[in-house]
Amino acid sequence: MIRIVKALLALILTAALLVGIPAALVFLAGNPIPSWDELVRAMTLPDYSGSFLLGTVLPLVGWIAWATFAIGFLIEIPNQLAELGAAGRSRRPIRIAGLGWQQKAAGVLIATILAVGVAPTAAIAADSPTSSSSSSSSSASATQAAAPQTVVKNLVKKEQVNTLEQRTIVSGDTLWDIAEQELGDGARYPEIHAASQGIEDPDLIFPGQTVNVPTVKTVTTVTQIAVPVGNSNAGAGTVENGGATGSDAGSADGSADSGAAADQGGGAGGAEVAAAAAAGGVGGVLAAGLVGLLAVRRARRRAGSLGASAAPLSAAAVDYERRLEEAADLAGATAIDTVLGHLAAWASQTGAPLPAVYVARADADALTLYLTGPAGLPAPYTRADDAGLVWSIGLGPAGLGELPALGRGLPAPYPALAGIGRDAAGGILFADLERLGSLALVCANETLRESVLTALLLEVALNPWSEQLRVTVVGDDVTVPRELSSRHTRFVDTAADALHGVDALAAAADAGLARLGVPTLSAARVRPGGAEAWAPELMLFSEPLSDAQRAAILNTRARYATAPVSIVVDEAHPGWRMVVDDVSSARLELPGTPVSIPFHPQLLGARERTALAELLAAATVDEGDDLDTLPVSIDSAPTAMAARASDNGDDRPAVLVLGPVQLRGVRGVPPINQATGRPSGTAMAQALELAALLVTWPGQPAERVADLLMPHIEDEATRMALLRTRVNDLRQWMGTADDGTPYVPYAGDGMSLHPDVVTDLTAVAAVSRADGEAVHPAAAEHALAQVRGTPFTGPAGVYGWASATRVDEVLASLSGRAAAAS
Numbered sequence: 001m002i003r004i005v006k007a008l009l010a011l012i013l014t015a016a017l018l019v020g021i022p023a024a025l026v027f028l029a030g031n032p033i034p035s036w037d038e039l040v041r042a043m044t045l046p047d048y049s050g051s052f053l054l055g056t057v058l059p060l061v062g063w064i065a066w067a068t069f070a071i072g073f074l075i076e077i078p079n080q081l082a083e084l085g086a087a088g089r090s091r092r093p094i095r096i097a098g099l100g101w102q103q104k105a106a107g108v109l110i111a112t113i114l115a116v117g118v119a120p121t122a123a124i125a126a127d128s129p130t131s132s133s134s135s136s137s138s139s140a141s142a143t144q145a146a147a148p149q150t151v152v153k154n155l156v157k158k159e160q161v162n163t164l165e166q167r168t169i170v171s172g173d174t175l176w177d178i179a180e181q182e183l184g185d186g187a188r189y190p191e192i193h194a195a196s197q198g199i200e201d202p203d204l205i206f207p208g209q210t211v212n213v214p215t216v217k218t219v220t221t222v223t224q225i226a227v228p229v230g231n232s233n234a235g236a237g238t239v240e241n242g243g244a245t246g247s248d249a250g251s252a253d254g255s256a257d258s259g260a261a262a263d264q265g266g267g268a269g270g271a272e273v274a275a276a277a278a279a280g281g282v283g284g285v286l287a288a289g290l291v292g293l294l295a296v297r298r299a300r301r302r303a304g305s306l307g308a309s310a311a312p313l314s315a316a317a318v319d320y321e322r323r324l325e326e327a328a329d330l331a332g333a334t335a336i337d338t339v340l341g342h343l344a345a346w347a348s349q350t351g352a353p354l355p356a357v358y359v360a361r362a363d364a365d366a367l368t369l370y371l372t373g374p375a376g377l378p379a380p381y382t383r384a385d386d387a388g389l390v391w392s393i394g395l396g397p398a399g400l401g402e403l404p405a406l407g408r409g410l411p412a413p414y415p416a417l418a419g420i421g422r423d424a425a426g427g428i429l430f431a432d433l434e435r436l437g438s439l440a441l442v443c444a445n446e447t448l449r450e451s452v453l454t455a456l457l458l459e460v461a462l463n464p465w466s467e468q469l470r471v472t473v474v475g476d477d478v479t480v481p482r483e484l485s486s487r488h489t490r491f492v493d494t495a496a497d498a499l500h501g502v503d504a505l506a507a508a509a510d511a512g513l514a515r516l517g518v519p520t521l522s523a524a525r526v527r528p529g530g531a532e533a534w535a536p537e538l539m540l541f542s543e544p545l546s547d548a549q550r551a552a553i554l555n556t557r558a559r560y561a562t563a564p565v566s567i568v569v570d571e572a573h574p575g576w577r578m579v580v581d582d583v584s585s586a587r588l589e590l591p592g593t594p595v596s597i598p599f600h601p602q603l604l605g606a607r608e609r610t611a612l613a614e615l616l617a618a619a620t621v622d623e624g625d626d627l628d629t630l631p632v633s634i635d636s637a638p639t640a641m642a643a644r645a646s647d648n649g650d651d652r653p654a655v656l657v658l659g660p661v662q663l664r665g666v667r668g669v670p671p672i673n674q675a676t677g678r679p680s681g682t683a684m685a686q687a688l689e690l691a692a693l694l695v696t697w698p699g700q701p702a703e704r705v706a707d708l709l710m711p712h713i714e715d716e717a718t719r720m721a722l723l724r725t726r727v728n729d730l731r732q733w734m735g736t737a738d739d740g741t742p743y744v745p746y747a748g749d750g751m752s753l754h755p756d757v758v759t760d761l762t763a764v765a766a767v768s769r770a771d772g773e774a775v776h777p778a779a780a781e782h783a784l785a786q787v788r789g790t791p792f793t794g795p796a797g798v799y800g801w802a803s804a805t806r807v808d809e810v811l812a813s814l815s816g817r818a819a820a821a822s
Contacts, residue, residue, distance in 0.1 A: 010112035018073065021066045025059055032059035072102030073110070079103075080110045111594055164195055164212040171207045182213045225372045225389065227595060228361060228423070281583060281603040282455065283419045283428045284329030285336070289462025290612065291328045293674060294321070297619035300676065311618055320611035332362060332428075335395040337412075337464045339367055342403050344413035346378055348526040354413050355391070358435040359588070359597065363427040366399070368392045372435065409717025411525045411724060412465040415535040416565055419459050420578065421586060421599040429599050431578075431588065434521070434536050437557060438566045440573035443580045449569055451603035452580055453542055456567070458604065460538065461489065461674075468533035468728050472564070474498045475542035487671045487683075488732050495549050498539055501740020502556055502564060505537075509562035512746025520561050531702035531747045533724045537564040544570040620676065652756045653734055653743055655695045658807070659788030661799070663688055667735030667743075687730035689798050690723075695759040696805055699750035708801040727751075760786035761807075 025032075034042065034056050042052045075094050096103070167178060175193060180186035193202040195212040205211075282290070313321075347354050355375040361368045374388035380402035384390040393399050416434035423429055433439060443449035457473065460466040471489040474497070492498045509521075512532065518524045524534040545553070545568055554574070557563040566573075577589040579596075586601035604612070653665040671687070673680030686709075693700075693708060700708075706719040709726070713719045731744035734757075743754040792802035 007113050010109045014073075014109050014113070017066075018070060021062070025062050025066070029055055029059035032056050032063065068099060069102045069106065072096070072099045073106040075099070076103050076106040076110055080107060080114060108594065163215050165215050166210050167213055169205050169207050169209045169211065173205065173207075175202050175205065175211070178211065178213065182215070225358070225370075225590065227590065228359065228368070228370060228429075228597060281421075281451070281601065281605065282324065282327060282608070283422060283459075283602050284327055285333045285419050285428065285463050286455065286459050286602065287324045287327040288330040288333050290458070291321075291324050292330065293462065294615055294619050296674070297616065297676070301619060313618055314611075314614060316607070317611045317614040317618075320608060321615055332364070332395065333464060335400060336362055336367055338400060338403070339393055339395070340413055340417075340465060341410070343377070344410045344526050347413070348410055348528055354522045354526060356435060357414060357417070357432050359432070360417065360430040361423065361427045362395065362430070363425070365396065366392045366394050368427075409720050410528070411468060411533040411535065413522065413525055415466050415469045415533070416460070416538060417465060418456060418463070419602055420456070420588070421601040423597075423599050429588075429597070433538060433565050433567065436565070436576045438553065438568070438573065438575040440571060440575065440577045441567055441569050441580070442571050442577060443569070444582060447606070448580055448582070448603070449542075451583075451605045452601055453540065453569075454609065455602045455604040457489075457540065459602070466535075468535040468724065470535060470537040470728070470732065472498050472537060472539045473542070474540060487674070487680075488728055489672070490669050490732070495541055495543070495545055498541070499549060499552055501736055502552075503560070504740025505736060505742060506556055506560035506562045506564070508741050509746050510560050513561060515746075529703060529720065531705065531720070531723050531727050531751060533728060535728075536562065539564045539566045541566065541568045541570070544568070545573070652758050653754075655691045655753070655757060655759045656786075656788070657692050657696065657802075658760045658786045658791050660793040661688055661692050663691055663734075666733055668731075668733045669735075670733050671729040683725075683729050684733065685795055685798070686726050687733055689794065690726045690730050691734075691753065692792065692799070693801065694751055694753050695757065695761060696802070698752040701750055702747055705751050711800070 032055065034052070038052070038056070042056070047053055075096060079094055165182075167182070175189035176186040179189040179192055183191070189202060191214050192211050193199060195214050196210070197212075199205060199209065199211065344354065346352070353375075355369060355377065356372040357369045358372050359370040361370070368384065369391045371389045371391070375391070376388060377383075377391050380399055381391045381393045384392050414432050414434070417430050417432045419428055420431050421429055431439075441449065441452065443452060457471070460469055460471060467487065469488065473489065473491045474495050475493070513519065513521070513524055516524055516527060516530075518527060521534045521536055524530075524532065550568075550570070550573060553564075553566050553568075575591050577591075578586065579589060580586040580601050580603075583603060583605070584600050585598075587596040587598045589596040651665055653663070653667070656662040656664065670679040671683040672678070673683065689709060690705070693705060697708075702720070702723060703716075706716075706723040710719045710722060713722070727744060727747070731742050734743035734753075736742050737754060737756055741754065743757055745752065745754060791807045792799040792805075
């Protein structure tokens with residue numbers, strides 16, 4: 001109905017522009033073309049009455065403007081008709097120089113009018129649904145039958161990219177002046193010097209030399225993209241941006257109403273949509289994560305409290321847990337994780353790039369991947385369109401049973417893949433936030449916004465493939481308990497706090513990619529071996545940004561391949577947009593196209609949050625978390641060395657190993673144990689052992705580090721996966737230096753800590769290298785003062801590698817030599 005009303009309004013506006021304007025010009029001005037006598041008078045005499053201006057000049061301007069629009073309108077008709085019937089074939093539209101805005105305006109009107117003639121399952125101004133490929137196997141046929149129809153659109157993206165522009169030095173030039181003219185700030189001249197080969201001294205340049213000026217340009221790229229439009233049973237489809245996707249049913253507190261959502265579901269997917277609505281709008285993957293978390297916490301509580309019973313739950317909490325259990329799809333989440341892992345292993349072994357997935361759809365039968373570029377995937381994946389932009393694989397025994405064993409041990413290939421809701425057919429829709437890069441979240445009200453953001457944060461905290469994703473939550477509009485966040489989540493108050501040092505961190509990660517010889521994070525993730533998960537950072541801004549902050553985010557994305565992924569509650573933020581109209585109506589708007597993907601949003605309303613908080617409180621251990629089992633003191637009194645450093649204003653991190661192993665001066669946040677909701681003592685102890693090894697034997701390759709830390713684990717893939725977790729834990733815990741570079745650098749050929757990290761081994765190593773030489777008493781005293789007890793004291797079963805350091809023998813020799821020297 002809304003589509004018909006919009007088409008009618010567009011038709012009326014078109015008639016007014018094409019017919020009404022010329023009729024008004026004829027009625028008001030008649031024939032505006034002047035006779036020869038009128039033209040001579042106008043050129044020789046003043047037009048005191050204004051008759052020539054009003055009766056000739058302005059009407060002629062009006063006729064010219066009308067003619068350009070009419071020409072643009074006529075040209076745009078075949079463009080829009082061709083786009084409507086292209087069926088995935090590439091076709092270059094007709095463009096006339098100077099008529100850009102006219103054609104664009106006409107295109108919008110024509111597309112809106114043509115939408116009336118398009119079936120509900122097709123996109124407004126979109127191509128016809130692509131046909132499914134045939135398959136000889138029955139499992140492939142079943143998979144394709146379950147996949148929704150798609151259309152192929154041209155995705156227009158405007159991105160800022162780094163370029164170098166050459167400039168020739170002329171007499172009187174200085175790099176400061178050039179930086180001031182080209183970059184807007186003379187203090188940025190070192191950037192020009194660094195980019196210009198052949199100039200050794202920035203203060204000594206000569207006329208005729210050329211310099212490279214780093215600039216950021218806006219580049220427009222057009223790529224084909226597959227858009228899901230539902231299936232014939234469900235009646236789902238893409239809609240014109242700004243159109244409604246469902247009824248206004250919902251509750252004032254942002255909680256999903258099961259009856260309304262069930263009515264919206266209808267058809268084949270009504271039961272699935274209703275189940276999600278019954279769980280408060282939570283999808284099967286998130287529901288499975290919440291149910292599993294409650295089970296783990298209850299098991300720990302029973303073990304830790306010797307069977308003591310928790311406080312009785314309210315009827316609302318009991319009912320909500322029942323609804324979560326009904327909606328949970330643990331098998332589906334595990335199957336999706338398996339399929340994605342197989343895809344990463346295939347890409348790693350064949351050298352093929354990871355498919356450019358931007359949206360995925362999962363139901364009980366199949367997982368369907370929608371790509372931003374054509375790809376060729378191996379069996380048992382089946383192509384669901386002619387362009388190679390849509391691929392499906394069965395999630396049942398027929399599909400998963402055909403997956404060949406390709407090995408394990410690689411990081412998750414799509415760590416930022418997050419459920420955003422369900423389509424009308426009941427399938428869960430996932431968006432790869434990393435592929436989107438930047439997403440503007442536009443909600444009808446603050447309550448709805450809080451519900452959507454909370455569900456999104458819990459989704460990436462609990463799904464099995466986002467474990468290594470780093471998340472930064474900005475602002476206080478997300479009321480999820482902080483202990484419910486993911487293992488690698490930090491909370492900051494302002495956007496300025498979040499953006500501080502982000503360029504330096506991205507530059508450090510880019511340098512790590514350069515050492516590997518790969519251009520992107522996704523390419524690094526399928527490279528065998530290595531201690532890095534290469535997961536992006538997700539920044540979730542719960543409040544609108546200033547113009548300067550928005551520009552800073554876009555500039556970082558333009559300069560660095562590892563720039564953070566941003567979700568911004570800001571209607572003005574460019575790029576992809578997720579618009580949530582109410583609890584049962586949302587759409588993902590594609591940039592540069594007039595279409596969007598409608599869905600029922602995943603959210604966690606106020607009632608559900610209250611019930612979930614009660615369930616978690618009853619399931620969580622009140623005391624005795626695993627911090628109490630950590631046998632080394634993280635926050636005990638500083639040693640002599642650390643105290644002297646503090647007195648000198650040196651707050652650099654210190655790794656102390658000459659006694660109980662300790663870590664001082666950390667600036668980050670410790671990893672969270674989701675079983676307790678508190679900092680994980682086990683994870684901190686493991687990260688601490690890694691730090692001790694890196695200061696003892698810096699520069700070791702990742703495989704050697706994993707062998708030293710985990711000699712009891714025979715499977716290499718398991719060792720490397722655990723090492724990646726330890727590296728991420730330690731990097732998050734230690735934080736960054738003042739310039740934003742991480743204290744745990746991204747690993748290249750060898751693993752080390754930041755040069756600013758100090759250790760008590762330094763003084764001992766300095767005097768121990770003077771083997772056979774007399775040791776100055778002051779140096780020996782200083783070295784021995786670092787010893788606080790038996791070196792490398794830690795939990796039983798760890799620091800076994802430390803015996804090879806022979807530190808005890810070195811200290812004994814040092815004591816003897818110091819005594820002899822005195």
